[in-house]
């Protein structure tokens with residue numbers, strides 16, 4: 001789905017809507033440790049909390065794109081291929097965040113029902129970190145491909161976290177060590193479907209939020225994702241579309257990165273609005289691999305001698321809980337529409 005072929009199968013993203021331009025980073029350059037590319041990545045995460053990652057032109061990226069196509073097929077099989085009674089057997093709840101969320105389960109800012117459905121695949125179940133629970137048939141049947149997708153997406157996540165370590169003057173591997181793939185983390189692969197909205201009644205489908213994990217690797221083909229540019233008030237006219245690009249993933253940081261880095265890295269508010277122009281007529285699918293901290297990891301800011309992460313100033317507060325408690329309270333907030341998420345981070349630093 002995120003390949004050029006998939007983009008050619010749908011109406012183009014219109015030219016006349018205002019978009020939020022993100023730097024486009026090349027995975028091939030990050031893999032070869034290109035210093036300029038790495039600086040751009042860090043600067044983009046400080047300034048926007050988002051970046052575009054072009055996966056084309058290297059085996060790791062091209063493989064992930066092919067696997068993402070397969071994941072879009074699985075998303076379709078689960079969402080439109082199963083009837084609602086079947087999907088509701090796997091219903092998600094704030095305590096059990098994985099599984100199926102029907103259309104309307106969460107609320108938008110206006111208290112209206114959302115306009116998307118989602119199946120959240122439990123990373124830990126697929127990787128064998130926790131005992132397996134029942135899953136819809138298409139998930140069970142594609143278990144091996146989902147596992148491979150998760151492993152490959154996670155590897156790209158580690159590459160990015162290692163680059164962030166370097167710019168924060170943390171020992172290489174520090175950030176990745178807080179979210180190892182073989183430990184329970186509640187990381188999840190979210191398979192989302194947004195049906196076309198009726199003409200004359202188009203609005204926000206997924207409320208403005210920040211992700212609460214560390215890093216999300218997102219694919220979509222149809223527009224709709226919007227971000228609130230830094231410094232602007234959350235009013236409808238201020239939100240900007242992010243234009244999906246063939247061959248690219250959208251990367252965004254979550255709140256855990258803000259907590260650990262004392263606000264150096266940014267997590268930015270985003271939402272899903274209706275798709276612009278002729279794209280509004282299409283079903284919109286998206287695939288979000290959300291990497292989250294290991295449950296037992298502290299959410300306090302990292303205290304590593306020699307790093308650029310500032311120590312607490314008088315009066316400054318930090319979280320004093322583990323990632324598991326923190327994740328549960330964030331999930332409850334998001335599901336009830338009471339998430340008080342705000343864009344945060346972007347604190348200036350001195351060079352290492």
Ligand SMILES: O=C(O)CCC(=O)C(=O)O
Nearest residue numbers: 190192220225272286288
């Ligand atoms: O559907 C999208 O493009 C965004 C989804 C999202 O923000 C999320 O799952 O956290």
Ligand SMILES: [Fe+2]
Nearest residue numbers: 209210211270
């Ligand atoms: Fe999100």
